[in-house]
Amino acid sequence: MPTLILLRHGQSQWNLENRFTGWVDVDLTTEGEAQARRGGELMAEQGLLPDEAFTSVQTRAIRTCNLALDAARRSWIPVTKDWRLNERHYGGLTGLDKTETARLHGEEQVKVWRRSYDTPPPPLEAGSEHDLSGDPRYAGATVPATESLKLTLERVLPYWTSAIAPRLKADKTVLVAAHGNSLRAIVKHLFQVADDRIVGVEIPTGNPLVIELNADLQPVSARYLDEGRAQALPEIAA
Numbered sequence: 547m548p549t550l551i552l553l554r555h556g557q558s559q560w561n562l563e564n565r566f567t568g569w570v571d572v573d574l575t576t577e578g579e580a581q582a583r584r585g586g587e588l589m590a591e592q593g594l595l596p597d598e599a600f601t602s603v604q605t606r607a608i609r610t611c612n613l614a615l616d617a618a619r620r621s622w623i624p625v626t627k628d629w630r631l632n633e634r635h636y637g638g639l640t641g642l643d644k645t646e647t648a649r650l651h652g653e654e655q656v657k658v659w660r661r662s663y664d665t666p667p668p669p670l671e672a673g674s675e676h677d678l679s680g681d682p683r684y685a686g687a688t689v690p691a692t693e694s695l696k697l698t699l700e701r702v703l704p705y706w707t708s709a710i711a712p713r714l715k716a717d718k719t720v721l722v723a724a725h726g727n728s729l730r731a732i733v734k735h736l737f738q739v740a741d742d743r744i745v746g747v748e749i750p751t752g753n754p755l756v757i758e759l760n761a762d763l764q765p766v767s768a769r770y771l772d773e774g775r776a777q778a779l780p781e782i783a784a
């Protein structure tokens with residue numbers, strides 16, 4: 547049975563500092579490294595051994611992927627990196643403190659920017675210290691100035707369809723080590739979550755989400771391996 551394991555990176559330095567991160571390449575904290583290793587141990591304990599892995603081009607996801615695969619003794623499998631699995635771009639909010647931003651703009655507005663489907667944050671100004679358009683890892687790509695979840699899904703989905711789905715259709719166990727919102731995009735697509743319901747889907751750091759799929763890649767079961775740190779999952783259509 548095709549098995550997908552979604553793993554959000556472990557706690558990052560800016561998760562700890564409660565700052566909007568998006569495409570900024572912050573690293574894991576010591577706690578985040580431990581979460582990634584624990585994720586790999588849980589996979590191994592339950593015999594969930596990935597055949598292949600996909601990750602973004604951001605250090606926190608790459609290192610999470612490597613630490614989890616090391617812990618599961620699967621560091622030899624093929625790993626493919628692609629910017630389309632990056633975190634959603636947080637635009638002009640990048641680097642700001644989340645609590646302070648809520649104080650300035652109101653909780654509701656910040657919830658809309660963080661969790662709504664199609665309202666992007668204000669764009670990042672060109673030339674800002676967080677402008678990554680000159681970063682060599684994005685050569686040939688158009689670096690966005692901001693992204694809603696909808697825009698994130700629009701760049702994740704073609705990659706899902708062309709690169710990841712074929713491996714699942716070949717009946718493989720596939721690990722995708724990525725980010726809160728690129729993974730929410732995949733969950734929205736797989737579970738056919740309505741635009742106004744995706745606001746309720748949160749993905750915890752470093753907790754493998756195992757989704758068994760049928761031959762048409764529709765979910766038949768879904769569970770977090772660390773039950774104590776699980777979050778509610780969307781319903782599986784009958």
Ligand SMILES: O=C(O)[C@H](O)COP(=O)(O)O
Pocket residue numbers: 565566567568569633636660725726727
């Ligand atoms: O980019 C970020 O700040 C986080 O990785 C995800 O943030 P969120 O919880 O606001 O979506």
